Amino acid sequence: MSGHESTYEPKTGIEKWLDSRLPIIRLAHDSFVDFPTPKNLNYWYTFGGILAICLAVQIITGVVLAMHYTADIDQAFGSVERIMRDVPYGWLIRNIHMVGASMFFLAVYVHMFRGLYYGSYKAPREVLWLLGCIIYLLMMATAFLGYMLPWGQMSLHGANVIINLFGAIPLVGEPIQSWLMGGPSVGNQTLQRFFSLHYLLPFMIAGVVILHIWALHVPGNNNPTGVEVQDVEKDTVPFHPYYTVKDGFAIVVFLIIFAVFVFYAPNVLGHADNYIEANPLVTPAHIVPEWYLLPFYAILRAITFNIGPMDAKLLGVIAMFGAIAVLFLLPWLDTSKVKSMRYRPVAKQFFFGFVIACLLLGWCGASNPDNAIIPMGSDKLVVSYTDSAGLEGQRTFEDYAPAAQFRDEQVTAGGVASLAIQKAPAFTFKHLSQILTAYYFAFFLLILPVLGLRERPKGEPDSIHLSILGHDAPAAAPAE
Amino acid sequence: MSDSNTAAPEQIDEERRDFVHIAAIAATAGGAGLVVYPFIDQMNAAGDTRAASSLEVDISKIPMGGEIRVLIGGKPFFLRHRTPEEVASAANTDISKLPDPETDEERLVAQLDGTYNPAILVTSGACTHLGCVPVGPAQGSVGDYGGWYCPCHGSHYDTSGRIRKGPAPTNLPVPDYEWVSPTLVKISL
Numbered sequence: 237m238s239g240h241e242s243t244y245e246p247k248t249g250i251e252k253w254l255d256s257r258l259p260i261i262r263l264a265h266d267s268f269v270d271f272p273t274p275k276n277l278n279y280w281y282t283f284g285g286i287l288a289i290c291l292a293v294q295i296i297t298g299v300v301l302a303m304h305y306t307a308d309i310d311q312a313f314g315s316v317e318r319i320m321r322d323v324p325y326g327w328l329i330r331n332i333h334m335v336g337a338s339m340f341f342l343a344v345y346v347h348m349f350r351g352l353y354y355g356s357y358k359a360p361r362e363v364l365w366l367l368g369c370i371i372y373l374l375m376m377a378t379a380f381l382g383y384m385l386p387w388g389q390m391s392l393h394g395a396n397v398i399i400n401l402f403g404a405i406p407l408v409g410e411p412i413q414s415w416l417m418g419g420p421s422v423g424n425q426t427l428q429r430f431f432s433l434h435y436l437l438p439f440m441i442a443g444v445v446i447l448h449i450w451a452l453h454v455p456g457n458n459n460p461t462g463v464e465v466q467d468v469e470k471d472t473v474p475f476h477p478y479y480t481v482k483d484g485f486a487i488v489v490f491l492i493i494f495a496v497f498v499f500y501a502p503n504v505l506g507h508a509d510n511y512i513e514a515n516p517l518v519t520p521a522h523i524v525p526e527w528y529l530l531p532f533y534a535i536l537r538a539i540t541f542n543i544g545p546m547d548a549k550l551l552g553v554i555a556m557f558g559a560i561a562v563l564f565l566l567p568w569l570d571t572s573k574v575k576s577m578r579y580r581p582v583a584k585q586f587f588f589g590f591v592i593a594c595l596l597l598g599w600c601g602a603s604n605p606d607n608a609i610i611p612m613g614s615d616k617l618v619v620s621y622t623d624s625a626g627l628e629g630q631r632t633f634e635d636y637a638p639a640a641q642f643r644d645e646q647v648t649a650g651g652v653a654s655l656a657i658q659k660a661p662a663f664t665f666k667h668l669s670q671i672l673t674a675y676y677f678a679f680f681l682l683i684l685p686v687l688g689l690r691e692r693p694k695g696e697p698d699s700i701h702l703s704i705l706g707h708d709a710p711a712a713a714p715a716e
Numbered sequence: 717m718s719d720s721n722t723a724a725p726e727q728i729d730e731e732r733r734d735f736v737h738i739a740a741i742a743a744t745a746g747g748a749g750l751v752v753y754p755f756i757d758q759m760n761a762a763g764d765t766r767a768a769s770s771l772e773v774d775i776s777k778i779p780m781g782g783e784i785r786v787l788i789g790g791k792p793f794f795l796r797h798r799t800p801e802e803v804a805s806a807a808n809t810d811i812s813k814l815p816d817p818e819t820d821e822e823r824l825v826a827q828l829d830g831t832y833n834p835a836i837l838v839t840s841g842a843c844t845h846l847g848c849v850p851v852g853p854a855q856g857s858v859g860d861y862g863g864w865y866c867p868c869h870g871s872h873y874d875t876s877g878r879i880r881k882g883p884a885p886t887n888l889p890v891p892d893y894e895w896v897s898p899t900l901v902k903i904s905l
Contacts, residue, residue, distance in 0.1 A: 260719030300758055322763035 238556065243270045243491050266451060272472035273479050274459035274700050281457070282353075282486030283347040289487055290340040291445065297333040303387065307431035309424045313513040314606035331502040337379050338505045339494050339530035344372060353587055355575030356458040362567040364451040367444055369563050370410045373442045376529065376560075381434040387671065388429065388510030395422050395430070397523060398662075401536075404550040421516065461703045462575025463696055474603035517684040522604070530601030531594050532556050537605050538669040562680045569680055571688030579694045583687050590679045593672045608662030616658045619643050624650035632658070661670075719722050731855050765789065768789035769905040775836050776899040785841055792841030792849050793891055798875055802862060803834045806876035816886045820876045823887070827895040837900060838893050845884040845900070847868055864888070 244265040248253040255262055264273065304323050306315040319326035344547040348368070351357055380398060382529035384391045403413045405529075418425035456465060456472075497504070505527055509520040525533050539552040546554075562569075617639040622628050623646060633639035639655055646653035672686045697703035761769075771788045778784050783796035798806070806820040806840055823839075824832045843850050843866040850864035850873060851857045856885040859872035860867030861880045865875075871882030878887040 295753070300755060303759070304762075318762065318764060322765070324757040324762065326758060326762070328754050329758060416834050 242266050243427035254418070259676040267449070267475075268480070269474065269476040271453065271475040272456065272465070272468050272477045274457050274465060275473045275478070276459050276461065276473060276700050276704055277457065277479065277482070278349040278460055279482075279486055280346065281459075282483045283343050283350065284452075286343045286487055286490050287347060288445070288493075290336060290343055291441060293332065294336050294340060295442070297329050297336065298435070298438065301333055302330050302435060302509060305431075307385070307428050309387060309427055309514070312385060312427060315715050316386045324516070328498070330567060331498045334506065335494065335497040335502055337382065338526070338528065339490070339497070340375065341379070343490070344375060347434050348372070351458075352590075353577050353584075354458055354460055355462050355570070355572075355577065357567045358570065359573050360455040360568070361458060364448065364455075365567055366564060367448040367451055370449060371441055371444050372563075373560065374437055374444065378437040378441065379433060379526065379528070381430045381437070383526060384422075384427065384430045385548070386435060386510060389512045389514055389518075390507050390510040390523070392422055392514035392516065393519045393523050394525060395426070398525075401553050401556075404553045405552070458575065458586065459700060460576060460578060461697055461700055462579070463698075463700055466699050467701065471699060495705035510512075513531045524602055527598065527602070530599075531597035532559055534597040534669040535559050535673045537601075538666065538673040540666060540670075550693075554703065555677075559673075560675060562564070562677065566680060566684075570684040571686075572684075572693070573688075574693040574696060576696070579696050580687075580691060582691045583684070586679060586687065590676070593610070593675045593679075597669060597672045597676065600665045600672065601667045603668040606664055608660075609668055610663040610665050611660055612662055615660050617652055618658045619646075620649050620656070621646045621653035719866075720819050770902060772900055772902045774900055778836075780835075782851060783854065786903070788903055791905065793903055794837075794839050794841045794852065794877070794888075795901070796837045796839075796852070796875075798835055798837055802875040804864060806837075806874060807834070809874065809876070809878075818876075818878060818887055823876050823890050824895055825890070825895065826899075827898065833895075833898075836901070837875075837877060838888060838891060838903065839888040841888075841889055843868065843871055843884055844879065844886045844888065845871055845882070851887075 242262055242265075244255075244262040246255045246261070251261060253261070273406045301319065304315060304319045304326060306312055316330070319330050321327075323329075344524075351365065351368070380395075399413055399416050402410045402416060405412060414420065416426075417423070420430060507520075507524070512520075523528065536552045536556040539555050540548050541551075542548055543551060572580060572583065574580055577587055614634070616638060617633045618630055619633065619639055619642050620628075620630050621643070631642060633642070643653040643655050733735060753843050769789045771786055773784070773786055775795055775797070776794060778797040781799050781802075783794050786795065803808050803820075809820070811817040811819055821832060822836065823837070825838070826831055841849050845866065846868065847886040848866050848868035850859075850866040850871070853865045857865045857867075860878075861872050863875045863877060865871070866882065866884065867889035869883050871884035872880050873884075873888055874880050876887075877890075879885070891903050892905070893901050896902050
């Protein structure tokens with residue numbers, strides 16, 4: 237914490253010499269050894285450390301893969317296959333990189349929901365939250381760019397769809413689109429710039445991570461009570477060994493899950509279509525992004541109606557980017573003085589609703605929007621016919637046999653007849669994603685601003701120290 | 717948990733702690749080693765690179781007095797069809813005065829029937845000094861001893877590819893090769 241005095245004492249001559257020139261050991265000591273950390277952090281707080289590991293894993297494996305990868309549309313797919321088959325341990329390193337992207341997002345979502353639940357975005361940590369949002373944006377950009385590199389079917393057509401989103405912007409959309417692609421379509425020049433940027437962005441993430449940690453270490457960690465540290469002696473413990481060990485244990489457990497995916501199910505989170513080399517003439521039957529982008533994809537597709545001069549395509553793009561942009565406004569949208577939702581009984585329920593909405597949006601994003609979730613009535617069969625006298629008509633049937641019989645009768649009588657399915661009205665994925673999208677935005681723009689003013693929070697504990705001893709305020713919640 | 721709450725700090729069992737520390741560090745070091753190994757090994761030659769590390773060359777196409785140069789895995793090799801005079805001069809050299817004494821026959825490989833074909837000399841095409849590719853008959857210079865001349869730092873090789881003058885320390889190495897038929901040699905890296 238900023239007010240905390242450095243306890244580093246250089247012992248050897250070399251350390252003293254270095255300390256008066258570049259106090260880097262002092263910085264490390266004050267940041268990661270004797271940094272006063274609230275003593276009540278639970279395992280949800282270990283995901284920051286886990287994410288640092290994820291970034292390091294992605295950069296190391298990525299640098300190695302770049303040694304063997306060729307960014308050329310004629311060779312990219314083959315070079316990835318060569319990595320999988322011929323490069324010593326290439327299969328392992330690529331699987332780690334591929335699964336690592338998913339694990340990175342898994343961890344970042346837990347990290348973000350944790351920040352949301354315990355109010356870690358509120359004063360004095362707004363900048364910390366904003367930097368986190370920037371990291372998240374950079375992560376999504378990096379993942380999207382990287383997904384294009386194997387030059388499989390999903391790579392090409394996914395990139396095509398995402399770049400087409402920019403085409404929805406009025407006036408400048410199409411010039412931006414062709415500027416991004418560097419030509420009339422996603423081609424070799426696009427692959428080369430995507431590779432260059434995919435290599436660059438992780439280092440930008442690393443830079444913002446340093447700022448993120450800096451912004452964390454000025455006010456110090458938030459904690460599950462949301463009550464600020466008042467007495468460093470009573471409320472905190474040194475980061476080392478208490479949280480190095482706790483984070484270390486969580487990292488080990490996380491890496492075990494990571495390893496299970498790498499060794500037993502490396503492709504379970506991907507798409508088989510991406511093992512077919514890109515073909516600009518054939519789009520895969522079901523084009524979806526990677527799982528971690530599905531909720532935003534569902535929001536994009538939920539908007540199927542025009543509002544005034546804005547068409548559905550533009551509105552969908554606005555909604556999708558708005559869903560991310562609203563995160564940046566969160567510190568000023570939540571009006572509650574109480575940080576932790578432990579002491580916000582109503583907000584807590586809306587929060588869990590929000591988590592479920594995000595998961596369901598992911599489900600919607602993975603599904604065909606026209607598929608029924610709850611059918612209302614059953615599908616019918618319609619026979620359209622022109623009889624021998626030239627009269628046109630339609631008849632509806634419940635079952636196939638009589639419908640086919642009617643059709644055949646018309647044909648044998650010298651008329652023309654055809655049979656088609658008439659879908660029953662249903663509650664589809666499109667409807668569900670519209671409801672969930674509405675809730676997503678309402679949570680940020682309506683519920684958090686209004687609830688903060690109207691909700692009666694339970695009493696917070698007077699200090700972290702007292703909350704640990706069980707001296708929560710009288711109305712305290714049962715242990716979580 | 718109840719034990720640790722009641723135990724006084726003085727009762728810490730240092731031996732147990734040491735064991736836990738040593739076990740944890742040992743497990744971490746072992747795991748780190750297992751992780752590091754693939755990341756080092758990946759820079760070794762890949763399967764397809766290793767598969768492309770031999771070549772069969774038809775020596776019947778080499779004109780007498782000339783040579784052909786082949787690349788195997790990017791490395792140059794010379795296959796020279798020596799004239800009877802060049803063979804004789806290579807065989808009759810007093811090797812005791814050479815920087816890297818080797819007879820001409822030691823630098824040949826027996827054919828399938830056990831005899832030698834001294835007309836064909838197979839050597840590496842990289843100067844043993846710093847790896848430049850020496851010039852030969854086709855480039856218009858064969859050096860002072862009729863073999864090859866390295867233009868980088870002036871090494872002269874004779875018609876057996878042995879170093880005679882200049883900074884190169886050893887003869888042009890004879891690669892690992894075998895006679896597949898009387899007109900075909902297979903060179904391996």
